[in-house]
Amino acid sequence: MEILVCVKRVPDTEENEIEINSDGNDIERDDLVYSVNEWDNYAVEEAIQMVDKAGGSVTVVTVGDEEAEEVLRREMAMGAENGILLDDEAFEGSDGRGIARALKGVIEKGNYDLIMTGAQADAGAAQVGGMLAAMLDLPYASLVNSIEVIDDKKLKVGREIEGGNQEMNEIELPCVLSIQTGINEPRYVGIRGIRKVASVDIPTHSASDLGIGADEIGEGAARLKKVDYFVPESGEGAEMLEGSTEEIAEKMIEILKAKGGLK
């Protein structure tokens, strides 16, 4: 099975406090620690496990600048055989549809049985997978948390729905799946693993390589335009307890007693 996994390089929210830049038109990107989008890492792990069982290969692709190569290499160190970088100034400022259009371009150049995305990335949009499927006229299932290969034409996939219930579906290949966290336990990759793939060639494509018109991507083509970033006035917000840890703990015990939080 030939599997393509779409991955995005995102600021790691575990390592950073996200703040707005002085112009208010982006987050402050200096000194941010980046990593691969959490959901995408699960997708890559799933793809690798499927290929381990059924044969084939995993390709990871990202739309980003040259720095995005590091996430491709990280996922290749996990076991993805190939990486593809879609890097072109023309992609900058794309909305979800522009990103999906770019990915469609690379998919049409290949021959994939299965395309995976993460359920959502840093902007919480949860859109690229579904858009991509519609553009390619392929069946789609979102929030997939289990995959079983029935045969070379069909998969049985579980979708995570409300309450932690699981909706089972049979879906024909080729298809697009967006992957939910928890579907597997992504393997650990160390520095050494990444070094091993450091010299593997990663082909880079521009928009014109993929036959994508300037009017289909980038800021100009974005149908959803970002005006600015702001921090909302937080209603009342929490009353913050201050003092030494000891003092705070004592205050909290009083509050817990009053609110029925201690038995």
Next chain:
Amino acid sequence: MAQIFAYIEHKDGVADDSALELVSAAKKIDAGADVNALVVGSGVDGLCNDMAASYKEVWKIDKDDVAYPNAEIIRGMLLNILPGDAIVLFPHDTFGMDLSPGLSVKMDSPFASDVVDFEGTDGSDLKMIRQEFGGQVSTHVKADISSGAVITVRPGVFEPDESKSAGGSVVDKTGDAGDVATKRKFLEVVVAEIGDVDITKSEVLVSIGRGIEEEDNIEIAQELAEAMGADVSCSRPIVDAKWLEKSRQVGTSGQTVKPKVYMAMGISGSFQHLGGIKGNPYIIAVNKNPKAPIFQVADIGVVADILEFMPELTEKIKEAS
């Protein structure tokens, strides 16, 4: 302005809470707009009549093959009936996420997901608010909606419109919706397993998030919970890591809890997590990031490392009793 349509999710003949929230959302887009409902299912007459109290027209698709809401089929049917310039609203939940991005592509309309507020129009641009990075920052976004739009609206942010004064009518669109072939067949729903504790019944919860950092540290929370007479619950990443069982997960894809006191320890406060906390509990949040969104909803907050704070609190509770 074009017509606004709200997709009504329902189960066992009862509309989801989002059904009346979307009335408010639509009015916030345009107070004067005609707002219609889309009701798709099998045997939905009763529901359609209920919805007619709140929506001008209720467009009904009543067919066996959508007895279960298979997004792939329903997307095709909606494409067959919706005017090209419709503004279509869905709740931003697992169904809305499944159906709507593809619908926007097929309708060639702009798409905005997980919108938390509308701020009116500027010419043909609709101004909206979204959040990024798990609610740590917000953005104003805009889209030209003159040729329609597909928008998912965050559940729970708009007050349900209970006025029920629309005096609407039901329009049967089943014929126009047609037969839609699908390459994704619904099989069954597997219901989540019940675990060793039922956190939906707990009065006091010590809930841990990714801030617990390591599996071995879970003990620290268990000791605090024991000292308090509370149960341990958690956010999703703890379950994803298999550190606690799924039945302890609070949130839209986990359990809905209604405790008196909820201690959010190292939890950022994503809307999917908060969506599982009901009944207006007293929320105490401890987080090392003073800007964590959880502090916006908590009653009491402490900026601290939970790995240091929790043992201290446990000690003090033991001393006091």
